Amino acid sequence: MSPTQPPVDLRSDTVTRPTPAMRRAILEAEVGDDVFGDDPTVLALERRVAELAGKEAALYVPSGTMGNQLAVKCHTEPGDEVLLELESHIFLYEQGGLGANSGCLAHLVPGERGLITPAQVAAAVRDPADDHVARVRLLCVENTHNRQGGVIVPLERLQAVAAVARAHGVAVHLDGARLWNASVASGIPLRDWAATADSVMMCFSKGLGAPVGSILAGPADFVRRAHRVRKRWGGGMRQVGILAAACLHALDHHLERLAEDHRRAKTLAAGFAQAAGVRVVEPETNIVIVTLEHPALEPAAVLGALEARGVRMVSFGARRLRAITHLDVDDAGVARAVAGFGEVVHGLTGRG
Numbered sequence: 001m002s003p004t005q006p007p008v009d010l011r012s013d014t015v016t017r018p019t020p021a022m023r024r025a026i027l028e029a030e031v032g033d034d035v036f037g038d039d040p041t042v043l044a045l046e047r048r049v050a051e052l053a054g055k056e057a058a059l060y061v062p063s064g065t066m067g068n069q070l071a072v073k074c075h076t077e078p079g080d081e082v083l084l085e086l087e088s089h090i091f092l093y094e095q096g097g098l099g100a101n102s103g104c105l106a107h108l109v110p111g112e113r114g115l116i117t118p119a120q121v122a123a124a125v126r127d128p129a130d131d132h133v134a135r136v137r138l139l140c141v142e143n144t145h146n147r148q149g150g151v152i153v154p155l156e157r158l159q160a161v162a163a164v165a166r167a168h169g170v171a172v173h174l175d176g177a178r179l180w181n182a183s184v185a186s187g188i189p190l191r192d193w194a195a196t197a198d199s200v201m202m203c204f205s206k207g208l209g210a211p212v213g214s215i216l217a218g219p220a221d222f223v224r225r226a227h228r229v230r231k232r233w234g235g236g237m238r239q240v241g242i243l244a245a246a247c248l249h250a251l252d253h254h255l256e257r258l259a260e261d262h263r264r265a266k267t268l269a270a271g272f273a274q275a276a277g278v279r280v281v282e283p284e285t286n287i288v289i290v291t292l293e294h295p296a297l298e299p300a301a302v303l304g305a306l307e308a309r310g311v312r313m314v315s316f317g318a319r320r321l322r323a324i325t326h327l328d329v330d331d332a333g334v335a336r337a338v339a340g341f342g343e344v345v346h347g348l349t350g351r352g
């Protein structure tokens with residue numbers, strides 16, 4: 001790496017910087033006080049996403065975590081159980097928020113490739129007439145599934161799971177932080193995925209490359225409740241159209257190009273897989289998971305040696321590393337990452 005070359009940052013698709021065109025859109029945004037409902041750019045974004053997702057309304061929120069937590073809050077009452085797949089973001093990475101913010105219990109079920117099966121949902125629901133037990137009020141599903149390496153949960157499976165949940169009076173929330181990726185990779189419109197759930201959360205600050213923000217879409221009365229709780233939680237923002245403008249720009253210019261990230265993830269995975277002593281699963285979207293099988297490949301040592309070569313990845317559980325492609329990683333970056341990874345693995349194992 002030449003000293004002036006910035007690192008190839010594959011830690012997450014959240015690391016992107018706004019493009020010059022996005023910065024212009026930010027500069028030119030019309031704004032108002034969004035707490036008063038006066039910001040035309042936020043309103044335009046919310047209308048547009050509600051339409052895209054086929055929902056009555058949508059609410060712009062500062063983060064995906066807030067969108068998910070608002071959904072839990074507005075679908076449940078304290079003491080309710082929320083059905084979650086064992087490795088879901090809402091369970092693993094939101095600091096027990098569903099307990100702290102909503103007084104709910106996590107009812108964890110180990111899924112298949114990130115999704116609970118219809119039979120598991122049926123087995124998990126409680127008899128609502130039994131006053132001894134907590135009610136299962138909400139099922140949360142995640143698509144694409146982060147821990148599973150960005151796998152797309154098939155639409156028919158989501159439909160089947162949601163049908164069983166609904167039949168038992170259990171609401172469904174879709175954590176669609178990367179639903180855009182699932183939609184572009186599968187060619188299935190967002191609204192078809194969103195139709196499987198009562199509410200859906202989607203992030204602009206990941207593959208779409210906006211600096212801040214996510215959106216929660218659902219029925220009008222649900223979004224109205226979420227609007228109220230967002231204010232209580234300190235998420236009422238004022239002239240936030242400057243951020244919403246970046247999100248609108250992203251929808252116009254960065255959605256279809258997610259296919260490039262997916263192509264580059266495949267190239268990256270194929271390149272990594274050439275190194276001896278590692279296992280790499282073919283990615284379905286933009287997340288590449290590498291398992292370090294050779295005993296000489298200690299995750300911290302691998303990450304440190306990669307960093308020294310200008311390649312950034314993260315540890316992702318025991319002997320696993322994660323790399324994510326995004327707007328700021330081009331073909332040359334992928335080539336550098338593959339070359340750097342090969343050198344590091346060769347250097348530590350003396351093989352391949």
Ligand SMILES: Cc1ncc(COP(=O)(O)O)c(C=O)c1O
Nearest residue numbers: 063064065066089142146175177
């Ligand atoms: C599946 C999933 N849901 C929710 C989130 C939370 O998003 P945020 O970091 O904006 O809070 C993430 C972030 O990585 C995610 O991967």
